[in-house]
Amino acid sequence: MDLAAVLTLDVLSGIATLVLLSLGLAVIFGMMRIINLAHGEFVMLGAYATVLSANAGINIWIAMLVIAPLTVGAIGIVIERCLIRFLYGRLVDTMLATWGLSLFITGAVTTAFGNTIQGVPTPLGGFEIGDYRSSYYTLFLVVLSATLLGLVFIFLRRTRFGLVSRATMQNPGMTAALGVNPNRVYMQTFGIGAALTGLAGGVLAPVSGVGPEMGAAFVAKAFITVVGGGSAILAGTASSSSVFGFINQTGSYFTTPVFGEVIVFLSAIVLIRLLPQGISARFFKGSL
Amino acid sequence: MLEVSGLHVAYGRIPILTGIDFQLAEGEFLGILGHNGMGKTTLMRALTGSLPLLAGKVILAGADISKAAVYRRARLGLGLVPQGRDIFPDLTVMANLRMGLAAAAREDAAVVDEVLEEFPRLHRLLDRKGGALSGGEQQLLALARCLCSRPRLILLDEPTEGIQPSIIEEIIETLLRIKARGGLSMILVEQNLEFITALSDRILTIQKGRITGELDPKSADFASAIAAYAGMDSHAAEQA
Numbered sequence: 192m193d194l195a196a197v198l199t200l201d202v203l204s205g206i207a208t209l210v211l212l213s214l215g216l217a218v219i220f221g222m223m224r225i226i227n228l229a230h231g232e233f234v235m236l237g238a239y240a241t242v243l244s245a246n247a248g249i250n251i252w253i254a255m256l257v258i259a260p261l262t263v264g265a266i267g268i269v270i271e272r273c274l275i276r277f278l279y280g281r282l283v284d285t286m287l288a289t290w291g292l293s294l295f296i297t298g299a300v301t302t303a304f305g306n307t308i309q310g311v312p313t314p315l316g317g318f319e320i321g322d323y324r325s326s327y328y329t330l331f332l333v334v335l336s337a338t339l340l341g342l343v344f345i346f347l348r349r350t351r352f353g354l355v356s357r358a359t360m361q362n363p364g365m366t367a368a369l370g371v372n373p374n375r376v377y378m379q380t381f382g383i384g385a386a387l388t389g390l391a392g393g394v395l396a397p398v399s400g401v402g403p404e405m406g407a408a409f410v411a412k413a414f415i416t417v418v419g420g421g422s423a424i425l426a427g428t429a430s431s432s433s434v435f436g437f438i439n440q441t442g443s444y445f446t447t448p449v450f451g452e453v454i455v456f457l458s459a460i461v462l463i464r465l466l467p468q469g470i471s472a473r474f475f476k477g478s479l
Numbered sequence: 480m481l482e483v484s485g486l487h488v489a490y491g492r493i494p495i496l497t498g499i500d501f502q503l504a505e506g507e508f509l510g511i512l513g514h515n516g517m518g519k520t521t522l523m524r525a526l527t528g529s530l531p532l533l534a535g536k537v538i539l540a541g542a543d544i545s546k547a548a549v550y551r552r553a554r555l556g557l558g559l560v561p562q563g564r565d566i567f568p569d570l571t572v573m574a575n576l577r578m579g580l581a582a583a584a585r586e587d588a589a590v591v592d593e594v595l596e597e598f599p600r601l602h603r604l605l606d607r608k609g610g611a612l613s614g615g616e617q618q619l620l621a622l623a624r625c626l627c628s629r630p631r632l633i634l635l636d637e638p639t640e641g642i643q644p645s646i647i648e649e650i651i652e653t654l655l656r657i658k659a660r661g662g663l664s665m666i667l668v669e670q671n672l673e674f675i676t677a678l679s680d681r682i683l684t685i686q687k688g689r690i691t692g693e694l695d696p697k698s699a700d701f702a703s704a705i706a707a708y709a710g711m712d713s714h715a716a717e718q719a
Contacts, residue, residue: 370553370582
């Protein structure tokens with residue numbers, strides 16, 4: 192019974208991690224159709240923003256939940272203005288440009304902070320389930336990911352900006368003919384996607400080593416989650432995170448963490464072969 | 480309301496509009512009649528700003544908008560109901576209508592309610608996705624969405640294309656009611672003679688990128704003038 196509870200918590204934690212990692216990419220890739228190969232580096236920048244702020248004496252919660260998303264959101268807006276906006280609709284060019292950007296960010300962070308792994312202590316304590324131990328921070332990540340899904344849903348579905356943003360991604364020319372500046376909407380939407388990714392980096396910093404190369408570990412998982420989820424950015428992200436998070440954690444438990452990841456990538460290949468349009472196209476058609 | 484002078488537009492090196500001049504008065508409904516490929520839609524795109532001008536001026540209510548971006552022209556009161564309708568397919572009918580209010584300082588639900596009174600057919604479709612509507616329903620929605628933006632001038636591009644006759648009648652009746660209330664001007668590009676005649680105060684004919692004539696739908700010799708333009712006998716033109 193205790194083992195089942197711990198395993199359930201691990202699975203929920205794995206799902207939450209994937210939701211956090213993928214939500215920003217779901218906005219940037221799923222909604223805006225930009226293949227951002229620097230996504231992992233956005234996560235890394237969020238983690239560094241947290242580590243540097245915490246080391247400078249700023250409260251860890253403010254560092255994770257405020258400074259990390261604001262910093263990466265602002266960096267995202269600068270990148271969109273200086274690079275991405277010239278490449279809308281040019282898929283291959285965008286991939287090359289963001290790949291170059293990821294190398295640049297990794298190099299710049301290595302030069303500035305060195306190629307060493309840094310970290311921040313995990314806030315909150317632990318608790319016991321029978322003979323096993325778990326941490327309250329794991330529970331926090333689960334609650335945060337569910338809350339973020341809810342907030343992004345409300346933002347896209349209920350707010351005026353969410354409506355304008357969804358319309359602009361569908362038909363920027365018609366949106367302009369209705370008096371909206373589509374360039375501004377693209378910039379703001381990219382910034383929101385980057386901020387969500389920075390938030391993911393911020394809250395994952397206490398549970399993962401923070402170094403210049405850490406983004407590489409996240410980018411593939413985020414992409415398979417978003418592609419596996421399909422066109423419905425929230426229903427898709429939530430469902431594919433659940434599938435891959437469950438497979439990863441149970442696979443890791445019954446074998447090894449490395450083999451658990453191998454099983455995830457294999458199952459992603461099978462999923463995309465069976466559902467080429469993603470889970471949401473089959474089960475959540477028309478959802479957000 | 481609108482002054483267009485010396486308008487030249489090209490696609491690459493191919494000239495499409497070669498010196499368009501016309502004026503539109505406040506509250507006037509102006510028809511533009513032309514065969515396929517004569518530059519009607521290019522003229523609309525030039526007026527909305529989605530195509531740059533090689534030369535010429537567009538003055539809207541005293542403001543030179545010749546170089547203004549599409550969204551700035553819309554904010555100055557230029558509304559568009561485009562050919563093909565350009566409904567947002569994944570948004571509901573209500574969300575499409577709310578997009579008409581996107582440029583307003585605040586979203587006023589009363590505006591949508593007021594516009595919906597003119598379009599009873601849309602009432603029962605409010606929760607349906609725009610892409611799931613028929614062509615005629617989409618045309619009504621495109622017109623209603625444009626009206627939600629409170630335009631001073633509407634550019635209506637081939638609204639009857641592929642639309643069933645009953646909805647064409649409905650669009651004519653709705654536009655006549657709106658016209659009777661005053662305060663709104665319209666440029667109407669069409670090939671459907673019945674539609675353009677029913678709504679226009681005057682009709683300009685366009686051929687090979689130039690305005691070639693002006694017709695008065697209320698004049699006694701309108702049928703023969705149309706016949707001369709279209710190359711058919713005047714009896715057939717009267718029936719059309």
